[in-house]
Amino acid sequence: MGALDFSRRSTLDELMDTQPVDFEDFRACLVDLAQVNRLTLAHRPTFAFLERLVARGLRGLPKDRPLEVIDVGSGYGDMLRGIDAWARERGIAVSLTGVDLNPWSRRSAAEVTPPGRPITWVTADAFAYEPPGGIDVVLSSLFTHHLPDPVVVRFLAWMEAKARLGWFINDLHRHPLPYHFFRHLSRLAGWHRFVQHDGPVSIARAFSASDWRRLIAEAGLDPRAVEVRWWMPFRLTVGRLKVP
Numbered sequence: 001m002g003a004l005d006f007s008r009r010s011t012l013d014e015l016m017d018t019q020p021v022d023f024e025d026f027r028a029c030l031v032d033l034a035q036v037n038r039l040t041l042a043h044r045p046t047f048a049f050l051e052r053l054v055a056r057g058l059r060g061l062p063k064d065r066p067l068e069v070i071d072v073g074s075g076y077g078d079m080l081r082g083i084d085a086w087a088r089e090r091g092i093a094v095s096l097t098g099v100d101l102n103p104w105s106r107r108s109a110a111e112v113t114p115p116g117r118p119i120t121w122v123t124a125d126a127f128a129y130e131p132p133g134g135i136d137v138v139l140s141s142l143f144t145h146h147l148p149d150p151v152v153v154r155f156l157a158w159m160e161a162k163a164r165l166g167w168f169i170n171d172l173h174r175h176p177l178p179y180h181f182f183r184h185l186s187r188l189a190g191w192h193r194f195v196q197h198d199g200p201v202s203i204a205r206a207f208s209a210s211d212w213r214r215l216i217a218e219a220g221l222d223p224r225a226v227e228v229r230w231w232m233p234f235r236l237t238v239g240r241l242k243v244p
């Protein structure tokens with residue numbers, strides 16, 4: 001990979017999106033990605049968002065239906081399994097759906113999800129997915145950097161239209177420091193070749209805070225209603241709570 005220009009989003013391809021592999025190989029990539037998520041405290045911002053949602057009166061929701069949450073680009077499903085445990089601890093009834101374009105994501109996530117949990121794994125393009133009960137909250141993690149800018153704008157508008165209570169994007173901050181750090185770490189750790197390649201490429205394809213402000217404006221959203229926030233280590237989140 002030659003010198004990269006971190007002033008703009010890279011258009012380099014991720015192997016995960018372009019290289020056909022068999023199920024075991026893809027699952028091995030997702031298993032390593034879940035380990036990266038644990039090591040980098042990747043889910044922490046999403047839980048903080050859900051805590052804020054709860055604090056804003058989630059308990060005022062009708063008691064006869066669960067909170068409908070979807071995770072777009074759910075991969076191995078570690079995020080939703082964590083949310084299931086989080087909701088159980090708080091006595092919040094949830095209905096969780098992981099939507100992922102790749103059928104092997106559904107299969108790998110289902111394999112490690114205990115039976116009887118309120119989680120459904122669906123193979124679909126998120127934009128075409130119409131859940132029967134509607135959606136309260138749309139979440140995603142490490143998803144938006146896969147999309148070109150016009151599709152990110154479409155995704156923002158789509159979430160704003162679909163999510164009754166709010167939505168939250170959890171993704172990476174484009175910066176040379178994590179790019180080089182992760183390149184070395186992933187090789188030392190011997191992670192899956194996709195993770196070694198796609199990790200740094202994901203950082204180069206990711207966003208700056210000003211990118212997000214521009215994309216939010218292009219999606220026609222009120223910038224005062226959307227929070228863009230930086231998190232250790234080099235994550236940028238974009239959150240919208242519709243609950244007053």
Ligand SMILES: C[S@@+](CC[C@H](N)C(=O)[O-])C[C@H]1O[C@@H](n2cnc3c(N)ncnc32)[C@H](O)[C@@H]1O
Nearest residue numbers: 073074075099100101102105124125126141142
């Ligand atoms: C880097 S993985 C992230 C997995 C997981 N969210 C995580 O944080 O570990 C991105 C996922 O997005 C999925 N994806 C890409 N485009 C999608 C689309 N239009 N609809 C649903 N899933 C999509 C891919 O199949 C892939 O599993």
